Amino acid sequence: DGGITQSPKYLFRKEGQNVTLSCEQNLNHDAMYWYRQDPGQGLRLIYYSQIVNDFQKGDIAEGYSVSREKKESFPLTVTSAQKNPTAFYLCASSTGLADTQYFGPGTRLTVL
């Protein structure tokens, strides 16, 4: 079955630690995205990637980093510089410009 997987579903981190969230897709999509969702709010774009080895900052990139070494994978690292990292993180992918974005199940990150 084609789709997007994110792991882990729940993640706990101590303050000052970096943590990496996984996102994998087997839809053969070129574009991938990371969003952050806070309670009662819409989604905000962190980073996006149009093709392999290329990515762009979104609206709230500070304190986050990404890589796109393979078409299928777009991991997100939440660094210790992110001041308020507790949130629900969603990965998405699409074939291209303005095409429908499909979302993974999300990872809930809690900083203790």
Place this chain on the structure above:
Amino acid sequence: GDSVTQMEGPVTLSEEAFLTINCTYTATGYPSLFWYVQYPGEGLQLLLKATKADDKGSNKGFEATYRKETTSFHLEKGSVQVSDSAVYFCALSEKSSYKLIFGSGTRLLVRP
């Protein structure tokens, strides 16, 4: 810049009632419009979309019509079920951009 405005929730209805969730948008061009649904603890699922004026998107009994003259994309369903309880997000995507711009979401609660 582009933006999406949704009616504030929660919207509480009895089963079999008629549903309308209002969505209006501001965009410089002619965007594609989307409705996504999010069930508790899950990622977003595409509900329906429309890519040009007067198009009607429909799925699972939900409908929305792209109204350019009123810059609206209201979501409707003739008879809601308890299983429709979720958060609904309206979103737009400009054809020249990869970005998906979301409204803040509307929570729907359907009571038996």
